Amino acid sequence: xxxxxxxxxxxxxxxxxxxxxxxxxxxxxxxxxxxxxxxxxxxxxxxxxxxxxxxxxxxxxxxxxxxxxxxxxxxxxxxxxxxxxxxxxxxxxxxxxxxxxxxxxxxxxxxx
Amino acid sequence: xxxxxxxxxxxxxxxxxxxxxxxxxxxxxxxxxxxxxxxxxxxxxxxxxxxxxxxxxxxxxxxxxxxxxxxxxxxxxxxxxxxxxxxxxxxxxxxxxxxxxxxxxxxxxxxxx
Numbered sequence: 001x002x003x004x005x006x007x008x009x010x011x012x013x014x015x016x017x018x019x020x021x022x023x024x025x026x027x028x029x030x031x032x033x034x035x036x037x038x039x040x041x042x043x044x045x046x047x048x049x050x051x052x053x054x055x056x057x058x059x060x061x062x063x064x065x066x067x068x069x070x071x072x073x074x075x076x077x078x079x080x081x082x083x084x085x086x087x088x089x090x091x092x093x094x095x096x097x098x099x100x101x102x103x104x105x106x107x108x109x110x111x112x
Numbered sequence: 113x114x115x116x117x118x119x120x121x122x123x124x125x126x127x128x129x130x131x132x133x134x135x136x137x138x139x140x141x142x143x144x145x146x147x148x149x150x151x152x153x154x155x156x157x158x159x160x161x162x163x164x165x166x167x168x169x170x171x172x173x174x175x176x177x178x179x180x181x182x183x184x185x186x187x188x189x190x191x192x193x194x195x196x197x198x199x200x201x202x203x204x205x206x207x208x209x210x211x212x213x214x215x216x217x218x219x220x221x222x223x224x225x
Contacts, residue, residue, distance in 0.1 A: 102154045
């Protein structure tokens with residue numbers, strides 16, 4: 001059974017810092033891994049999708065890497081800003097169903 | 113604007129009420145999903161529809177009844193809910209293949225009193 005874990009659960013950093021969020025999954029037989037952002041009380045915004053054949057994806061200040069063999073993905077945020085404050089979630093599709101399996105998220109606060 | 117629209121954004125209902133949540137997607141996707149997000153828990157899948165056919169029911173109580181009249185619209189009919197059903201209900205859509213991206217709506221914050 002696939003399980004997804006995110007560390008740390010919460011993170012508070014000053015503006016301008018580069019930071020890394022971690023996502024681990026127990027079953028390496030994944031199709032892809034997706035990173036989302038969620039603002040309080042709001043829906044999920046897709047940030048990056050990494051296919052299983054890819055090692056990393058970049059979008060602006062965000063860079064996500066994937067190491068299937070070790071069951072890990074990292075989301076790197078460069079030059080963090082207060083507007084980056086949100087909960088960041090990673091998810092992988094279940095191998096034999098249509099559902100996404102989510103981690104519990106990392107709650108990020110970037111203070112000025 | 114994510115292309116997936118949910119209404120209403122907020123809903124307060126009594127345990128004897130009947131209400132419906134609506135989701136609409138304009139992305140040309142074939143699969144639509146209902147997820148439940150409770151405080152301090154990971155998102156839980158409730159239902160999946162592919163080409164209007166329900167392909168997954170994740171052991172959801174019958175007081176939640178989904179309806180998918182076409183690939184663009186998804187409803188969640190609610191009746192005789194319990195206070196513990198209070199949560200954020202999120203709709204998502206995708207092309208229905210497991211290597212494609214999922215897009216979510218803004219959610220409906222449901223409070224059962």
